[in-house]
Amino acid sequence: MAPLFDKYLHLALLVTAAKAAPVPQAPCDLVALEQAADAYIAAQTAGSLVPLQSVISTSWTYMENNKNISASTGVLMTALDIDHRRTNYDLVTCATYTEVVAASGPYVIGTQIRHDTEGLVTSIDTIASTTGSWLFNATKTLQYVQSEDPGWTPLPVSAQSTREVIQTAGDAYLDMWSDAHAHERVPWGTPCVRLEGSAYTGKGAANDSCQPGIPSNHSQAPNTHRRYIIDQEMGSVSVFCVWEHMMNAADSHEFRLEKGKLRYVHTITECGGKTCKL
Numbered sequence: 416m417a418p419l420f421d422k423y424l425h426l427a428l429l430v431t432a433a434k435a436a437p438v439p440q441a442p443c444d445l446v447a448l449e450q451a452a453d454a455y456i457a458a459q460t461a462g463s464l465v466p467l468q469s470v471i472s473t474s475w476t477y478m479e480n481n482k483n484i485s486a487s488t489g490v491l492m493t494a495l496d497i498d499h500r501r502t503n504y505d506l507v508t509c510a511t512y513t514e515v516v517a518a519s520g521p522y523v524i525g526t527q528i529r530h531d532t533e534g535l536v537t538s539i540d541t542i543a544s545t546t547g548s549w550l551f552n553a554t555k556t557l558q559y560v561q562s563e564d565p566g567w568t569p570l571p572v573s574a575q576s577t578r579e580v581i582q583t584a585g586d587a588y589l590d591m592w593s594d595a596h597a598h599e600r601v602p603w604g605t606p607c608v609r610l611e612g613s614a615y616t617g618k619g620a621a622n623d624s625c626q627p628g629i630p631s632n633h634s635q636a637p638n639t640h641r642r643y644i645i646d647q648e649m650g651s652v653s654v655f656c657v658w659e660h661m662m663n664a665a666d667s668h669e670f671r672l673e674k675g676k677l678r679y680v681h682t683i684t685e686c687g688g689k690t691c692k693l
């Protein structure tokens with residue numbers, strides 16, 4: 416058979432196969448999520464909305480520190496030299512969570528990006544902490560984030576949990592402020608480390624625990640208006656909320672579970688432009 420004919424026959428077979436068995440539509444286009452997260456990083460790096468133009472829906476909304484504002488007045492307009500970014504993907508709700516550290520900003524930012532069925536961005540929801548925010552020191556946060564980064568690898572299937580288990584763990588943790596029994600529902604793992612602003616509980620020991628310092632007063636105002644991004648492969652859930660007990664702060668908690676047990680907690684908390692105080 417002549418090579419050329421062979422090539423066309425191959426193409427013809429491919430077309431026939433495609434017609435006979437169309438590839439089922441994935442619920443979310445991972446590539447679209449990746450492109451949008453990259454465009455968001457490009458926009459934040461440039462201090463401009465232009466890099467977002469090709470990925471954004473005409474009717475998108477922007478929220479910063481739990482307030483609906485115009486993106487053109489937000490932190491996206493500040494060019495930042497980004498030292499660290501990690502994006503987690505929710506392939507069920509078509510959304511991403513990106514953690515950003517810009518030591519020179521100084522800023523530590525968490526951003527949830529949601530997409531429509533076409534893959535376009537419908538909302539950018541950001542919690543942007545800076546000087547005055549809870550336990551803020553971006554240089555220190557960067558050091559901790561970089562040192563634990565090798566631990567944030569995709570999990571083998573055997574170490575993954577269901578979306579429900581991951582979300583329930585995050586909710587149980589956030590319920591500890593207002594529910595005396597919530598800590599019993601948190602699947603505490605070992606070692607477990609908390610990075611809260613720039614405060615780190617980890618000592619690099621095999622028995623590091625996330626339990627010292629958890630809320631002991633369960634009569635505090637609850638953590639409300641929760642928004643979730645769940646990445647099953649990372650074992651993570653990002654939860655944005657209003658931390659009512661902390662001056663109604665805009666709060667981001669990210670949790671990672673391995674084999675169903677809590678191993679990492681990251682928090683970013685901003686207090687409406689005021690210095691955070693408990």
Ligand SMILES: *[C@@H]1O[C@H](CO)[C@@H](O)[C@H](O)[C@H]1NC(C)=O
Pocket residue numbers: 476481482483
């Ligand atoms: C922000 O806008 C969204 C969508 O329009 C709305 O659901 C939400 O309640 C608003 N949030 C605040 C805090 O105003």
Ligand SMILES: *[C@@H]1O[C@H](CO)[C@@H](O)[C@H](O)[C@H]1NC(C)=O
Pocket residue numbers: 552553554555
């Ligand atoms: C932030 O942390 C770094 C590294 O630990 C330290 O050198 C610096 O003094 C801290 N900055 C402030 C403002 O506390």
Ligand SMILES: *[C@@H]1O[C@H](CO)[C@@H](O)[C@H](O)[C@H]1NC(C)=O
Pocket residue numbers: 620622624
């Ligand atoms: C962790 O291990 C160290 C040294 O092995 C020990 O001193 C410490 O008490 C242990 N901590 C906990 C919380 O078990």
Ligand SMILES: *[C@@H]1O[C@H](CO)[C@@H](O)[C@H](O)[C@H]1NC(C)=O
Pocket residue numbers: 632633634635636
């Ligand atoms: C617990 O928190 C509530 C709400 O802030 C406060 O009124 C109460 O005094 C606290 N209880 C204790 C024992 O600190």
